[in-house]
Amino acid sequence: AQSVTQPDIHITVSEGASLELRCNYSYGATPYLFWYVQSPGQGLQLLLKYFSGDTLVQGIKGFEAEFKRSQSSFNLRKPSVHWSDAAEYFCAVADGDSNYQLIWGAGTKLIIKP
């Protein structure tokens, strides 16, 4: 069965610094991978997705992620964070055995230091 691991429960970054959030997945074939962001009291918003092709994908709000098959990773990056980026970030993989569900990581809470 597929699984997603986000090793960091929280990460603290200074405003203006770079960011990398880690995501590892287990899946035999090429997965469909997603990053979502959840602000307090809000639903989840899609940041970016990877289906195939170029392994570096660009998303909204200046985020990007790189798919590395050899490491089973799909890490999220941003060159310079803003205070408004403080939120919880979730990595998800589409269940390859079905066409209907996403398998989610437990999330990483991003804290921005002024």
Added chain:
Amino acid sequence: ETGVTQSPTHLIKTRGQQVTLRCSSQSGHNTVSWYQQALGQGPQFIFQYYREEENGRGNFPPRFSGLQFPNYSSELNVNALELDDSALYLCASSLNRGQNSPLHFGNGTRLTVT
């Protein structure tokens, strides 16, 4: 374009009671998925509806049931509520049921069972 709306936003119920949560899908979307998000965890897939039929179900007991209406809005019903049902319930709509159809989430319904 109207996004996904969920009602109510918050709800408090007593163990053993029944609850109905509602979701209006985004315009043009024919698929609705429901997820349960316990505190500090990633979402867990409950089920998905496509064109009024259940298209897939996660590992939830039968007391979790749903409906999708001709206008593609949806309901989640939970019978015989248990304390562990306390969670944020998220509805997401998508253009289609395929894995490459990104989910658009509502802000969720916070259910507290006492």
